[in-house]
Amino acid sequence: MVTQSDVARRAQVSFITVSRVVNNKGNVKEDTRERVLKAIEELKYYPNTCGRGLHYNKVNSIGVVMATTKEVNIHGTYYYNELMIGIEQACINNACDMLISMLKQYPGQEFDYLKLYYERKVDGLILVSSKLSKSQVKDIVTRNIPCVVIGERFDKAKISYVDSDNRNGIFTVGEYVIQLGHRKMAFLKGMGSHGHAVDRLNGFNDLIHKYQLNIPKHWILDGNFSVESGRQALRTLLAGDEIPTVILCSNDTMALGVLLEAKEAGVRVPDDLSIIGFDGVDTCRFTNPTLTSIRQPLIEMGNAAANMLFHKVKQPDNSQEIRIFPVELLPGGSLKDLRG
Amino acid sequence: MVTQSDVARRAQVSFITVSRVVNNKGNVKEDTRERVLKAIEELKYYPNTCGRGLHYNKVNSIGVVMATTKEVNIHGTYYYNELMIGIEQACINNACDMLISMLKQYPGQEFDYLKLYYERKVDGLILVSSKLSKSQVKDIVTRNIPCVVIGERFDKAKISYVDSDNRNGIFTVGEYVIQLGHRKMAFLKGMGSHGHAVDRLNGFNDLIHKYQLNIPKHWILDGNFSVESGRQALRTLLAGDEIPTVILCSNDTMALGVLLEAKEAGVRVPDDLSIIGFDGVDTCRFTNPTLTSIRQPLIEMGNAAANMLFHKVKQPDNSQEIRIFPVELLPGGSLKDLRG
DNA sequence: TTGTAGGCGTTATCAT
DNA sequence: ATGATAACGCCTACAA
Numbered sequence: 001m002v003t004q005s006d007v008a009r010r011a012q013v014s015f016i017t018v019s020r021v022v023n024n025k026g027n028v029k030e031d032t033r034e035r036v037l038k039a040i041e042e043l044k045y046y047p048n049t050c051g052r053g054l055h056y057n058k059v060n061s062i063g064v065v066m067a068t069t070k071e072v073n074i075h076g077t078y079y080y081n082e083l084m085i086g087i088e089q090a091c092i093n094n095a096c097d098m099l100i101s102m103l104k105q106y107p108g109q110e111f112d113y114l115k116l117y118y119e120r121k122v123d124g125l126i127l128v129s130s131k132l133s134k135s136q137v138k139d140i141v142t143r144n145i146p147c148v149v150i151g152e153r154f155d156k157a158k159i160s161y162v163d164s165d166n167r168n169g170i171f172t173v174g175e176y177v178i179q180l181g182h183r184k185m186a187f188l189k190g191m192g193s194h195g196h197a198v199d200r201l202n203g204f205n206d207l208i209h210k211y212q213l214n215i216p217k218h219w220i221l222d223g224n225f226s227v228e229s230g231r232q233a234l235r236t237l238l239a240g241d242e243i244p245t246v247i248l249c250s251n252d253t254m255a256l257g258v259l260l261e262a263k264e265a266g267v268r269v270p271d272d273l274s275i276i277g278f279d280g281v282d283t284c285r286f287t288n289p290t291l292t293s294i295r296q297p298l299i300e301m302g303n304a305a306a307n308m309l310f311h312k313v314k315q316p317d318n319s320q321e322i323r324i325f326p327v328e329l330l331p332g333g334s335l336k337d338l339r340g
Numbered sequence: 341m342v343t344q345s346d347v348a349r350r351a352q353v354s355f356i357t358v359s360r361v362v363n364n365k366g367n368v369k370e371d372t373r374e375r376v377l378k379a380i381e382e383l384k385y386y387p388n389t390c391g392r393g394l395h396y397n398k399v400n401s402i403g404v405v406m407a408t409t410k411e412v413n414i415h416g417t418y419y420y421n422e423l424m425i426g427i428e429q430a431c432i433n434n435a436c437d438m439l440i441s442m443l444k445q446y447p448g449q450e451f452d453y454l455k456l457y458y459e460r461k462v463d464g465l466i467l468v469s470s471k472l473s474k475s476q477v478k479d480i481v482t483r484n485i486p487c488v489v490i491g492e493r494f495d496k497a498k499i500s501y502v503d504s505d506n507r508n509g510i511f512t513v514g515e516y517v518i519q520l521g522h523r524k525m526a527f528l529k530g531m532g533s534h535g536h537a538v539d540r541l542n543g544f545n546d547l548i549h550k551y552q553l554n555i556p557k558h559w560i561l562d563g564n565f566s567v568e569s570g571r572q573a574l575r576t577l578l579a580g581d582e583i584p585t586v587i588l589c590s591n592d593t594m595a596l597g598v599l600l601e602a603k604e605a606g607v608r609v610p611d612d613l614s615i616i617g618f619d620g621v622d623t624c625r626f627t628n629p630t631l632t633s634i635r636q637p638l639i640e641m642g643n644a645a646a647n648m649l650f651h652k653v654k655q656p657d658n659s660q661e662i663r664i665f666p667v668e669l670l671p672g673g674s675l676k677d678l679r680g
Numbered sequence: 681t682t683g684t685a686g687g688c689g690t691t692a693t694c695a696t
Numbered sequence: 697a698t699g700a701t702a703a704c705g706c707c708t709a710c711a712a
Binding site: 001002044046047048049050051053054057059061070073074075076081082084085088089091092095096097098099100101102104115116118119120121139256282283286287288 | 341342384386387388389390391393394397399401410413414415416421422424425428429431432435436437438439440441442444455456458459460461479596622623626627628
């Protein structure tokens with residue numbers, strides 16, 4: 001490894017002069033400066049992050065933490081990927097690298113969201129869909145740990161977060177669907193451990209209350225965000241004596257499952273059944289019919305979270321910043337207008 | 341920040357004893373050990389990566405470097421994402437974090453592939469589709485820098501790499517297409533700066549030679565891997581007096597562009613024109629007709645590269661390891677059988 | 681303008 | 697079994 005001392009020896013100066021040149025401090029004769037720069041170039045000297053980090057207590061990386069089990073591929077999941085696109089852009093603008101935590105969740109074990117920061121592997125954290133424990137929340141607040149959560153809300157603790165308006169989104173889209181003449185609506189839930197899945201379900205319940213919809217209990221279906229659980233949901237619906245005119249799904253992956261199953265079961269979409277997804281993944285545009293969905297601005301959300309984080313890293317305080325992003329209907333062929 | 345000294349003070353021992361406990365060295369009385377562990381727990385002490393890194397010259401992260409311009413979102417690109425899924429799995433198994441380089445490529449400037457390693461931000465590098473300079477190659481070899489390249493080949497220098505058999509893949513699929521009765525074939529190129537784009541073109545040229553195909557020059561089309569360049573390619577073809585029966589595209593994104601443009605231009609797929617992509621992206625399964633493509637086992641490739649890298653990190657040497665993965669035809673509705 | 685001394689948090693070596 | 701000391705590479709404060 002090439003150190004400042006190596007450079008110093010070659011340039012015939014003391015290592016401290018090298019440090020000055022590297023950090024663009026003044027007080028170095030132009031002559032010496034050039035000799036040092038030449039030596040740096042020749043030896044390919046790079047400042048050692050550990051050495052620097054020890055001093056500054058900063059390493060110029062931020063961490064992205066997603067509490068998933070070993071089976072989930074972060075990079076194979078649309079939701080995470082879109083967020084990362086936004087984070088990525090912010091990192092580029094802040095000349096900062098992005099460390100992905102490979103820590104995995106195991107049942108019955110508290111997930112260590114803050115590890116990367118405590119170890120000083122990163123200067124701050126983006127916590128995606130994180131269920132923080134009371135003690136973790138307390139640590140973040142009292143120790144001023146720079147972090148921003150995406151997709152979970154903290155209304156009691158002063159933790160900054162970014163989220164989309166899931167509840168209101170489902171509600172608004174639901175109202176629109178009702179205007180199109182639908183009353184027989186099914187809802188495919190996501191995993192209850194995810195805050196946004198809960199919010200979406202709540203939005204649907206809001207709808208039921210406001211419009212006094214009479215929805216059979218078994219039309220509120222359990223799902224786990226997978227294609228297979230979408231297929232299963234449709235099979236469950238078909239087993240009943242009546243089927244709804246539309247099914248709202250808590251994510252697109254499940255909606256695609258419903259669509260695939262419908263094709264195989266001879267259910268015509270949208271004539272026999274309308275399908276609405278949630279997320280607005282690329283694939284929506286290519287299915288037949290195209291998939292109507294609800295789009296969250298994930299890229300912007302990731303970007304906003306990262307920018308908030310960079311701000312915190314520069315000026316650590318325990319102020320709480322909150323940003324809620326509206327969702328929008330992504331029109332597609334899988335939703336039928338029942339009027340006229 | 342909580343240091344070993346803090347723990348030591350609380351546990352009434354010297355900081356060196358704390359170090360012993362943390363690293364599971366022997367020579368600590370069970371009694372003291374427990375006192376120390378308790379203090380660690382209470383104070384939430386975590387070893388500082390910088391401090392450790394300085395000593396071990398290892399930080400337990402590997403770097404993934406993709407030389408792209410600012411406009412490209414790594415996490416928005418199927419090719420990179422699939423590779424990362426494979427890398428991700430290997431990282432999990434090796435309890436190692438994954439640092440994504442946010443260094444960007446600027447015209448007329450040599451890309452600094454090795455920065456992350458020289459800075460000791462990571463213990464080794466995965467270089468994706470990297471055009472290394474002579475000097476970089478030399479540095480890697482002489483300094484024993486642990487690194488593995490994906491998607492570019494090094495036959496003169498002892499640099500380890502993983503690649504798919506692009507050339508032979510296009511050739512083999514081409515032979516199959518010919519067996520189906522096609523002779524009028526167009527080819528949509530990728531950017532010449534990418535080694536695999538060149539290999540694919542070479543594979544097509546092999547085909548032309550072996551089967552003495554008489555392909556008009558303007559059926560070998562320029563492309564840049566984007567949807568738009570796919571659309572443009574079809575417009576170019578349609579402007580000619582004759583159109584081919586099939587177009588082989590250097591990636592799926594362009595093939596999707598051709599498909600979209602065909603729909604708008606009233607060209608029936610596959611009756612008027614067969615389309616074959618390359619990559620096997622998810623979207624292929626959802627288009628109408630489904631897209632025939634050529635699949636590279638990107639996940640396995642990423643995984644193999646990462647495992648090779650971990651091996652090198654553990655035992656640095658300048659041995660060269662090479663793995664070439666076969667590609668396979670991904671059947672779809674966009675390829676017509678012209679026989680009978 | 682340049683150099684010396686000390687410390688950041690950790691671990692290895694050597695002493696006690 | 698435990699502790700003191702030095703070293704890793706770097707930077708700040710002070711001295712020359």
